[in-house]
Amino acid sequence: MKKANQLRKIEIIRDYTQYAAGSVLIKWGNTWVLCTASVEEKVPPFLRDTGRGWVTAEYSMLPSCTPQRKDRDIKKLKMDARSTEIQRLIGRALRASIDMAKLGERQITVDCDVLQADGGTRCASITGGMVAIELAVQRLLKNKVISENPIVHRVAAVSVGVCDGVPTLDLDYVHDSSAEVDLNVIMTDDGKFVELQGCAEHKPFGDEHLMAMISLAKKGLKQIFKLTR
Numbered sequence: 314m315k316k317a318n319q320l321r322k323i324e325i326i327r328d329y330t331q332y333a334a335g336s337v338l339i340k341w342g343n344t345w346v347l348c349t350a351s352v353e354e355k356v357p358p359f360l361r362d363t364g365r366g367w368v369t370a371e372y373s374m375l376p377s378c379t380p381q382r383k384d385r386d387i388k389k390l391k392m393d394a395r396s397t398e399i400q401r402l403i404g405r406a407l408r409a410s411i412d413m414a415k416l417g418e419r420q421i422t423v424d425c426d427v428l429q430a431d432g433g434t435r436c437a438s439i440t441g442g443m444v445a446i447e448l449a450v451q452r453l454l455k456n457k458v459i460s461e462n463p464i465v466h467r468v469a470a471v472s473v474g475v476c477d478g479v480p481t482l483d484l485d486y487v488h489d490s491s492a493e494v495d496l497n498v499i500m501t502d503d504g505k506f507v508e509l510q511g512c513a514e515h516k517p518f519g520d521e522h523l524m525a526m527i528s529l530a531k532k533g534l535k536q537i538f539k540l541t542r
Contacts, residue, residue: 317481320471320533323540325444334421335448339441342485343431348441350449352458353420366416366463368408368446372400372438374427399435400425402510406439406468406499407446409507415463421446432486436470436497443468444541466501467541471533473498473526475518480525482533494518498530502538 315321321342330336333349356367373396376382386392407423423445425438446464453459472484474492481488489495496511511526 315483317476317479318529318532320483320536321485323440323537325441325540327444327448333445333449334452335445335450337441337444337448338428339437339444341433341437341440342483343429344427344433344437344485345429346434346437346441347424347426347428348438348445349424350442350445351422351424352449352453353422354418356418356420360418362418364418365413366411366418367413367420368404368411368416368423369420370400370403370407370423370425370438370442372396372403372425372427372435374430374434378427378430399438402435402497402508403438403442406470406507407442409499409501410443410446410464410466410468412463412465415459415461417459419458421449430486432484432489433472436472439468439470439499440537440541466503466505467538468499468501468507469534469537469541470497470499471530471537472496473530473533475522475526480522480529482529494522494526496523496526496530498527498534500531500534504531 324340326338329338334352335350337348339346423442427434473496474484475494476488476492493515499507
């Protein structure tokens, strides 16, 4: 059993699929996410003729990723609110890594499919998605589609929380579902924040717990960036 200040075991298997420009299977404890990056020579209408590219993301939990089967979104004819919110978060986070002018008028779409869920799927998706983008960019550079590396920062994410009064790093489902505070921290590899997403589940929390959680997150992200390099 991991300690409150430890990460779960993280393994990143690169080039996991054949056809995507970049792909990884990220195993983060018992959370497994397949992240694939696809490159298209087009951009959304609002970016046409600007010379700038775009990065976006899609997120889905496969039916058997949890103990009870989860219906596919197509069965409801719409994506559920949670998945929509998470994929927007992933897209925002990954766009912070890219100089869109250097990418040129092309779009990278990162698909994050949760194969197995045990808490922290959005953090695993962002972290794995970043590696998938790097692999896709390496291919673009190798094939001389682009001349400059558009990646200006790596990004990664980790969850922290307060469980039974104790600041805790990297929440699995058991801790996440019972935490008094739940916070996702997304940062660049030079130590700047991209997004903080969190809330108190039971009662408000003070500066002491907030700073303790951020300190834990920074410690965990330092290890994660070392792994993704």
